[in-house]
Amino acid sequence: MGRGYTDLKLVLKFGGTSVSSSQNIRNVATLIKKLSKEHKIILVFSAISGVTDDLIRITNLIQNRNKEAASSLAKKIIKMHTDIADQCVKNSKIKKDLLNKMKSDLDEFQDLLHGMLLLGEVTPRSSDYMISFGERLSINLVAFALNEIDVKAVPLTGKDVGIVTDSNFGGAKPLMDTTRLHVSHTVENLLQKKTMAVIGGFAGADQHGNITTFGRGGSDYTATIIASSIKADEVWLMSDVDGLMTTDPKIVKDAKLIKEVSYIEAMEMALFGAKYIHPRALEPLVAKKIPLRIRNTFNVNNSGTLVTATPQADTQKMVKCVSTIRHTGLIDVRGGSMVGAPGTAATIFSILAKEGINIMMISQSPSESSISIIVKKNDLDKAVNSLEMNLLGKIIKKVDVTVDVSIIALIGSGMRGIAGVASKVFTAVAKKGVNVIMIAQGSSELNLAFVVKDSDCNSAVQALHDEFKLGK
């Protein structure tokens, strides 16, 4: 595959689409079997697409005492898994084992649901227990589908494999040294027995054995935690795209696959919405310098994007990609009494924080008379209201809102210390008649971000992509 090296220790993580139908599961199993002839494979799987969202919805329904809706959504999940289980394995003995395993997990799921419904209460702890079930079920399907094609494999949850985290439910962090001890023990034992570990992503357990989850996209994190624990040679994140692109191919036709990026660039891209990597997922790899590859399950001949400590020189460019975050809201807060008043920004931000609003971008003019803030579109009304309720007429004289704006960010470590990048950017954008509303550049110079009206977004992105010759 690709470079002709063999016998690597690989951690492969597959996303939700690869388990979303019995056909997909069988295809993935065949691919894994083929890879396992050349390499030592350790697998990490997400839940079936949409299942984790449904499970979260169930917890919300329980909280709102909507018992019937919660039960019927649970029934839907149970049926979907039982159906796929029924179809994805043909051998009657293996099928029976799979259905038994599914039944015992689903019984536990129903017991939990029942308990939570009785209490009508969702704690962070019970919520994590509930939403970890998606992975718990999907790994059974894969492991038994592998058994059917003569690949020895066992399903293991994050807890089973030995991922120990803190007790911060919903956003847990692994206790890495303890995790390394347990995971390496479990996985090495299985490798010796030539048995493939099929590990459920997204979740682990705290030191008391309570199930914890890593938050959105946490399966990537599981994969990199496992890789770091067993000193894997590479991690492959298998999804349905070829890798990271120079920009959104829906906007720019000649958008190209990025061959190599550094860890830091990849982290920037993840934060700027390159949705294929969990922002924290790279941390476990950095210290051990384990490369990560983003590849396409359905196009394995493409070697994808390589994320590494030191990208090869010929892949280095000033700008690696133009990312966008579409459809955000801009709030401009003004007031003469904001000038020279320490703590104004803190007051504004803490009011927004109290409402649970995440601020995506900030800029303040040195005159201090205005602060511009970008928030998600969904948060916009709530944000404006809370500012008006708390501050309007006091330190704020005016709150202006621009409803539909986009953040455009250029990312690349090659911009560092190079003069004239900004002028290149804004000249190119100005030529298209696009007005720039707001600008921010971190002093790390890894990214340069600015805000335009969403209707200007496409032409600005196209112009920048051409200017920096990213399609070449």
Place this chain on the structure above:
Amino acid sequence: MRIILSGFGVVGQSFAKLLLSRSEDLYAKHGLKPRIVGVFDSNGSAASSAGLDLNRLLEVKKKYGSIRKYHNKEKDANGLDMINGMDAEVLIETTPSNYKDAEPGMSHIVNAMKKGLNVITVNKGPLALAFPSLIELATYNQVQLKFSGTVGGGTPILDYAKNSLRGERIVSFQGILNGTTNYILTNMATGLTFKAALADAKKKGYVEADESLDIDGFDAAAKLVILANWIMDMKVTIKDIKRTGIRDVTTGDIKKAAAKDCAIKLVASCERDLVVAPKEIPLDDPMCVNGTLNAITFNSEHSGQQTITGRGAGGIETASSILRDLLDIKQEVSRIEIA
């Protein structure tokens, strides 16, 4: 301060005796009133939330060979039940080291820290197999994990390197960390064969019940793990140590070394690699100690070579190291509470 004592062998009993003889001085000088509220070993247990009568405990152990008879009732808690069920501030773990799975000590320590107990261990097994993890769990649970008796027994080697040399950068170190093998090698230098020297060491009671722990270098390797983690900030376990014991050392080898004014010692060294192996050491090297003595030489960046020698393990020496750790814990706990 309430203490649960795991294991009541030589070290456990020595510690109880030490507390009895020092109780007034600990109270007056250090404000420490240790109460052993629970003791357990593989044969049984004894507990009292007000503190056990140590004299009676020692008597019962001497008379019946087990602490089981301390209470008249035949009720018995196992170690984990006691750790999980009893209120206490400190667990002292003294069960024998085992380098396969480190049990039962590993479970004792992990459960105690989970419950918020500070831990003193003289059992090296858990540290050898899981040092980075245990330190992480101690930090996460905000408890103290002390182990100064595991290396050098009564000789404060760990404390010297960590605290007395603070600010200095230790580049490498090597040491004779196992008294039993040093005794055997010293005797072999007078002409005894390995077999005869081993038999003599056994007769003197210097050899562990499982002789392999000494002879094959496990004990020295475990101490090397502890030093490498604690002093050099390496994250290693016993699997990372290249280990050779002294079984294959012949009197011929020793004579050959002697001709060069050297002696063969079982040396644990941390340079580029972590190695335990027999090695020739010049007779005039300060580290070249005889009998059951231990010695270690630190090479530091600015202050050069420093060697510490002293008696290694022994019941009362190890008990004194436990007391040292206990005082440290008391100091740290009261510092936190006042702050």
